[in-house]
Amino acid sequence: MITGERMVAVDENAAALGVPRRQLMESSGNAVARAVERVADPGARVVVVAGRGNNGGDALVAVRFLEDYDVTTLLLGRPEAIGTDIARANWEALERGEYDVEAVTDSRSLSLPDCDVIVDAMLGTGISGDLREPAASAARAINAADATVVSVDVPSGFDADAGEHADNGVAADHVVTFHDAKPGLEGLESTLEVADIGIPAAAERFAGPGDVDLARPAERTGRAFVIGGGPYTGAPALAAQAALRTGMELAFVAAPDTVAGEIQGYAEDLIVQPYEGEVLTPDQVEGLVETAERHDDVVVLGPGLGTAEETIEAARQFLESYTGPAVVDADALEVVPGLETEATLVCTPNRRELAGMGGPEAEDLRAVTDEIETFAADLGHVVLAKGAADVISDGETTRVSRAGTPAMAVGGTGDLLSGIVAGLLEHADPLEAATAAAYVNGHAGERIARRHDLGLVASDLLEAIPAAIWGGDDE
Ligand SMILES: NC(=O)C1=CN([C@@H]2O[C@H](COP(=O)(O)OP(=O)(O)OC[C@H]3O[C@@H](n4cnc5c(N)ncnc54)[C@H](O)[C@@H]3O)[C@@H](O)[C@H]2O)[C@H](O)CC1
Numbered sequence: 001m002i003t004g005e006r007m008v009a010v011d012e013n014a015a016a017l018g019v020p021r022r023q024l025m026e027s028s029g030n031a032v033a034r035a036v037e038r039v040a041d042p043g044a045r046v047v048v049v050a051g052r053g054n055n056g057g058d059a060l061v062a063v064r065f066l067e068d069y070d071v072t073t074l075l076l077g078r079p080e081a082i083g084t085d086i087a088r089a090n091w092e093a094l095e096r097g098e099y100d101v102e103a104v105t106d107s108r109s110l111s112l113p114d115c116d117v118i119v120d121a122m123l124g125t126g127i128s129g130d131l132r133e134p135a136a137s138a139a140r141a142i143n144a145a146d147a148t149v150v151s152v153d154v155p156s157g158f159d160a161d162a163g164e165h166a167d168n169g170v171a172a173d174h175v176v177t178f179h180d181a182k183p184g185l186e187g188l189e190s191t192l193e194v195a196d197i198g199i200p201a202a203a204e205r206f207a208g209p210g211d212v213d214l215a216r217p218a219e220r221t222g223r224a225f226v227i228g229g230g231p232y233t234g235a236p237a238l239a240a241q242a243a244l245r246t247g248m249e250l251a252f253v254a255a256p257d258t259v260a261g262e263i264q265g266y267a268e269d270l271i272v273q274p275y276e277g278e279v280l281t282p283d284q285v286e287g288l289v290e291t292a293e294r295h296d297d298v299v300v301l302g303p304g305l306g307t308a309e310e311t312i313e314a315a316r317q318f319l320e321s322y323t324g325p326a327v328v329d330a331d332a333l334e335v336v337p338g339l340e341t342e343a344t345l346v347c348t349p350n351r352r353e354l355a356g357m358g359g360p361e362a363e364d365l366r367a368v369t370d371e372i373e374t375f376a377a378d379l380g381h382v383v384l385a386k387g388a389a390d391v392i393s394d395g396e397t398t399r400v401s402r403a404g405t406p407a408m409a410v411g412g413t414g415d416l417l418s419g420i421v422a423g424l425l426e427h428a429d430p431l432e433a434a435t436a437a438a439y440v441n442g443h444a445g446e447r448i449a450r451r452h453d454l455g456l457v458a459s460d461l462l463e464a465i466p467a468a469i470w471g472g473d474d475e
């Protein structure tokens with residue numbers, strides 16, 4: 001089962017793996033043609049009703065595989081308004097090939113010729129809201145026709161994210177959906193075929209640009225509250241700056257007053273809030289929870305906290321009473337197993353910390369992805385296990401991020417990652433945010449390693465995070 005928006009991400013990942021959308025469209029179109037062959041004999045009259053997006057594009061491909069049928073293709077709109085290159089290329093192939101094609105520019109003039117089969121390719125996963133004109137009129141005509149209706153990917157009007165069908169949507173007899181079922185499709189009256197269109201399993205397994213698309217912030221928003229520092233001062237500063245570089249509007253750092261000035265000294269952009277003492281202690285917890293609950297959207301607990309017994313106890317008490325989302329990193333991780341909380345936590349252990357939490361031990365985390373999935377399920381939170389490859393799991397779905405470079409095995413890159421996770425948690429579900437964050441961090445490292453190779457330092461990556469999320473040139 002996959003939602004429409006995840007399908008778009010998988011498409012994008014497939015393209016990055018070298019399987020371009022046009023190739024997927026060719027496979028989709030071929031699957032549609034085979035579905036028509038199953039419901040009608042050669043020579044039968046087929047009318048293709050194509051929209052201006054890739055859903056229409058799939059059917060324009062199908063036409064080329066239906067040479068033994070009497071096919072008329074109606075494009076709803078002007079050819080110049082076709083929304084994607086790959087759909088337009090397939091329209092032009094039909095025009096040049098002198099297929100029977102017609103652009104319907106006035107939906108009032110739409111009259112469907114008598115036919116045996118109608119291919120409904122007006123709208124797929126690109127729909128937003130109920131059917132608008134001209135699709136609405138076309139859907140009425142399709143539903144009124146005495147023909148077998150084969151819908152491409154989803155019946156037009158079906159929302160593949162919400163799993164609901166528009167009241168004025170097409171009533172399909174058969175649906176040929178691609179790659180995986182979409183939620184709610186089984187509940188429709190129509191038969192459902194899930195056609196394999198050659199998307200590599202890796203496009204779902206490995207983090208890719210499609211995952212960044214899903215988690216990319218579209219506005220500057222969110223406040224991070226980094227609770228860190230004490231023995232170490234660089235870690236909380238890196239995590240907080242990374243959160244800002246990921247699009248958050250403010251980043252606060254709560255740290256002992258003995259080091260607060262030092263942390264503020266690293267970056268004007270941070271707002272450092274000192275508390276009494278030299279390390280985090282239980283008597284700070286109530287105030288920190290109250291601040292976090294009232295002012296902040298996400299907490300990053302752990303960078304640089306150190307392992308003093310009272311600090312670990314304070315981290316436990318914080319997580320027992322804080323109810324908002326948090327990224328838990330470094331020395332705070334050990335308190336998560338067995339923790340009673342409803343809060344959304346993303347844990348970012350390295351290999352040693354993962355084993356310390358009771359997770360699997362392994363040189364290469366890719367050898368223990370099932371064990372990490374089981375561990376995440378038992379833990380009840382998302383685990384982003386950091387290694388040469390990162391393994392991300394919520395206990396049901398497990399992803400792998402291969403982005404990054406050996407040069408990133410330097411102190412501080414994990415602190416950055418915790419800040420990036422915090423920034424993306426605002427914009428995607430925890431598994432998606434953690435997967436995208438791992439990919440962004442690795443991608444930023446790759447960009448910097450092109451200049452500094454094994455000499456890169458974590459703070460270099462800060463400037464490359466925006467380019468890894470929004471594109472653009474950080475060179
Ligand atoms: N991996 C795959 O699953 C593949 C899927 N393919 C096909 O691509 C479509 C999705 O294509 P997309 O271009 O994103 O959108 P649509 O074709 O569904 O429609 C967009 C088009 O429709 C207009 N529109 C949006 N909402 C409405 C509305 N309520 N009423 C009327 N018109 C509307 C909008 O303006 C756009 O122009 C997917 O379903 C598959 O069929 C790929 O071809 C291959 C891989």
Ligand SMILES: [K+]
Nearest residue numbers: 123152154156
């Ligand atoms: K459709």
